[in-house]
Amino acid sequence: MNRRSRQALAALVASGIGLAACSDQVASGPINLSKGVPVGAVLALSGNANLYGQDQKTGLELALASINGTGGIGGRPLALSIEDSGSDEPSANAAFTLLINRGVLALIGPTLSQQAFSADPIAQRRGVPVVAPSNTATGIPEIGSFISRVSAQSSVIAPLSIDKALKRNPAIKRAAVFYAQDDAYSTAETVIFQQALTTKGLKPVTVQRTQLNDQDFQTQISAALQQKPDLIVLSLQGVDGGNMVRQLRELGYRGTIVAGNGMNTPNIYPICQQYCDGLLIAQAYSPELQTPANQTFLAAFKVAQARNANARNLPARAIPPQLLAQAYTALQVIGDVLRRLDQKQPLKTLSVAQARTALMAEILSGTYQTPLGEIRFSKGGEVIQKNFFVAQVRMDPGGKTGRFALLP
Amino acid sequence: MDAGLLQQMLLGALLGLSVYLPLRCGQLSLASPGFYAIGGTIAALLSTRLPALGGASATYPISSVLLEMGLAAALTGAIAAAIGSVVLRLRGIYLAIATIALVEILRVITLNLAITGGALGIFGIPQPFNGPEGYAFFTAALLALVCWLCDRLERTRPGLAMAAIRDDELAAASQGIDTAQIKLLAFVLSAVVAGITGVVAAHFLNSWNAKLGNFDASITTLAFVVLGGSRTWLGPVLGGLLLTALPEVLRPVGDLRLIVFGLVILLGPLLFPQGLISPERLQSLGRLWPGPKRLGRQAP
Numbered sequence: 056m057n058r059r060s061r062q063a064l065a066a067l068v069a070s071g072i073g074l075a076a077c078s079d080q081v082a083s084g085p086i087n088l089s090k091g092v093p094v095g096a097v098l099a100l101s102g103n104a105n106l107y108g109q110d111q112k113t114g115l116e117l118a119l120a121s122i123n124g125t126g127g128i129g130g131r132p133l134a135l136s137i138e139d140s141g142s143d144e145p146s147a148n149a150a151f152t153l154l155i156n157r158g159v160l161a162l163i164g165p166t167l168s169q170q171a172f173s174a175d176p177i178a179q180r181r182g183v184p185v186v187a188p189s190n191t192a193t194g195i196p197e198i199g200s201f202i203s204r205v206s207a208q209s210s211v212i213a214p215l216s217i218d219k220a221l222k223r224n225p226a227i228k229r230a231a232v233f234y235a236q237d238d239a240y241s242t243a244e245t246v247i248f249q250q251a252l253t254t255k256g257l258k259p260v261t262v263q264r265t266q267l268n269d270q271d272f273q274t275q276i277s278a279a280l281q282q283k284p285d286l287i288v289l290s291l292q293g294v295d296g297g298n299m300v301r302q303l304r305e306l307g308y309r310g311t312i313v314a315g316n317g318m319n320t321p322n323i324y325p326i327c328q329q330y331c332d333g334l335l336i337a338q339a340y341s342p343e344l345q346t347p348a349n350q351t352f353l354a355a356f357k358v359a360q361a362r363n364a365n366a367r368n369l370p371a372r373a374i375p376p377q378l379l380a381q382a383y384t385a386l387q388v389i390g391d392v393l394r395r396l397d398q399k400q401p402l403k404t405l406s407v408a409q410a411r412t413a414l415m416a417e418i419l420s421g422t423y424q425t426p427l428g429e430i431r432f433s434k435g436g437e438v439i440q441k442n443f444f445v446a447q448v449r450m451d452p453g454g455k456t457g458r459f460a461l462l463p
Numbered sequence: 464m465d466a467g468l469l470q471q472m473l474l475g476a477l478l479g480l481s482v483y484l485p486l487r488c489g490q491l492s493l494a495s496p497g498f499y500a501i502g503g504t505i506a507a508l509l510s511t512r513l514p515a516l517g518g519a520s521a522t523y524p525i526s527s528v529l530l531e532m533g534l535a536a537a538l539t540g541a542i543a544a545a546i547g548s549v550v551l552r553l554r555g556i557y558l559a560i561a562t563i564a565l566v567e568i569l570r571v572i573t574l575n576l577a578i579t580g581g582a583l584g585i586f587g588i589p590q591p592f593n594g595p596e597g598y599a600f601f602t603a604a605l606l607a608l609v610c611w612l613c614d615r616l617e618r619t620r621p622g623l624a625m626a627a628i629r630d631d632e633l634a635a636a637s638q639g640i641d642t643a644q645i646k647l648l649a650f651v652l653s654a655v656v657a658g659i660t661g662v663v664a665a666h667f668l669n670s671w672n673a674k675l676g677n678f679d680a681s682i683t684t685l686a687f688v689v690l691g692g693s694r695t696w697l698g699p700v701l702g703g704l705l706l707t708a709l710p711e712v713l714r715p716v717g718d719l720r721l722i723v724f725g726l727v728i729l730l731g732p733l734l735f736p737q738g739l740i741s742p743e744r745l746q747s748l749g750r751l752w753p754g755p756k757r758l759g760r761q762a763p
Binding site: 100101138139143144145146148149152153156169172173174176177180192194198235236237238239241242243 | 672
């Protein structure tokens with residue numbers, strides 16, 4: 056046993072040394088173009104954020120079809136690999152590292168801001184451009200020079216829905232706030248909501264804290280309803296938020312409900328059903344935008360929906376959700392930039408590292424016609440977008456499906 | 464193999480050892496992620512708030528990491544000694560519940576303290592190494608050290624006393640073993656291992672938050688020991704390495720990978736109730752291949 060244990064230890068140390076000897080040889084080599092121009096995406100397809108990842112996957116697939124249907128990158132197709140990051144940080148790190156080692160030129164993702172704080176520094180250290188499709192927390196592009204995002208931060212968007220609620224009903228006097236105290240997105244967004252309320256002279260009469268994995272909110276709701284609120288502001292994610300709305304209505308609340316970006320997905324319909332009706336949510340995307348880029352996107356979305364609905368016998372969604380449009384935009388930006396770069400310097404003449412660096416410079420210097428409207432980036436990688444909107448959820452009479460109706 | 468994955472596997476093995484130590488003397492403690500979280504929080508706080516630790520060079524000095532590990536070991540050890548002397552009076556499932564409560568209390572405290580960044584946690588943790596290779600090397604050395612200490616422990620008096628307590632606590636006590644002290648020793652060692660693992664993990668993950676040391680992590684780390692075996696230190700090391708690697712190795716399977724992962728966790732204990740590694744299995748393997756060269760290959 057003694058000798059065996061020593062040998063086991065020696066093997067362990069040896070394996071460590073062996074691995075430490077390997078270095079990043081992918082970056083200095085040429086780009087592997089045999090299957091197309093390699094780009095990676097890391098999405099939350101499992102875990103509690105999977106509602107978002109599914110929408111994002113559809114968005115990326117639509118953008119991929121559009122890019123490759125219009126000539127790809129200088130005649131070569133764009134090869135997109137999508138990896139699941141779960142909803143936690145170690146998995147996001149592993150997926151980022153995996154794709155970077157495979158030699159992708161750029162990365163899209165990860166889905167959650169909390170994952171981005173952990174995984175983005177890896178891309179930054181290895182010099183790989185990241186375009187985040189859905190990170191809304193403050194401080195994401197500040198992680199480094201290779202990090203950018205197409206999702207406007209919540210401090211810009213969140214207050215708009217409160218303005219709209221007050222415009223529609225100026226009599227609102229008592230606001231109640233709910234947020235999940237163990238969730239990064241919720242705690243960050245509720246600060247912005249509470250500041251916006253206070254500036255409007257509506258200091259919250261109660262702030263109720265929940266947990267991300269809670270199902271039952273009766274205690275918090277009862278406590279809040281005793282304060283007789285006429286506006287309820289939620290910073291919750293899809294599943295807990297959907298349950299919260301349902302229970303609020305079931306327990307007799309009739310006033311306005313404003314929800315944050317976490318509930319900005321049609322995947323909440325099956326959870327709160329007819330009770331989703333009337334929910335106000337600020338939007339970074341408007342399906343009614345009359346630009347060629349948006350019309351192309353909408354047409355592609357309708358075709359895909361019809362095919363999907365036939366295959367699964369589901370009612371087709373009328374309009375694409377924001378997360379889907381943002382994911383489409385992220386890949387479209389990368390596609391546009393790759394085309395520009397390929398014309399300036401053919402990709403086959405560049406090493407992976409050169410292409411990554413050149414790509415990042417191109418991303419920040421361009422202006423893009425996207426479904427979100429015309430966008431460009433600040434020097435730090437923050438998205439500069441012109442228009443934001445507020446939508447109200449309108450459920451069909453059966454409560455099975457509904458839509459985000461933009462408010463004028 | 465990718466060094467980043469190897470690093471996560473090595474961290475898994477260290478956490479497996481942390482759960483293994485109390486289990487070796489029959490104590491089902493699920494507190495390891497709590498101490499892991501304390502270690503991670505100490506590293507995150509010290510390295511982001513104390514510029515003096517950063518030094519002059521671009522990378523964070525290893526000496527500061529070692530200092531953090533020392534502090535984490537002292538603090539987790541002290542907390543474990545204080546808490547352990549009370550909760551170790553509980554046995555079996557009651558001890559498990561008390562340790563789950565400890566993990567929960569620590570999580571709620573972390574969530575509600577401004578200094579630990581609430582739910583967002585602490586990010587921008589400086590890096591002592593330029594890539595995962597450096598981390599893997601450092602952690603492999605750390606794991607080797609902990610394994611060596613465990614190996615020594617198993618063959619000295621306290622380790623034998625632990626095995627005696629696991630087999631029959633009453634009989635062990637009647638032989639003059641101070642069972643309370645030995646159980647406390649195992650609990651404190653487990654906390655120290657988890658605490659120093661947390662320090663390395665915080666630097667490696669770039670960010671640290673309350674979610675990393677929650678109840679889910681308790682169950683995952685327990686699975687390392689259940690699959691690997693709880694009779695000798697090689698078991699949890701193998702379990703930690705295997706179960707951390709599996710979800711990543713299974714990526715080519717696509718959407719089915721989490722189902723396959725679940726099946727492995729289910730079938731492992733069914734087919735190997737004692738875990739993959741038990742002293743008897745090691746001995747029979749030793750008889751089959753007596754050559755010293757071959758023996759080395761059994762290592763994880």
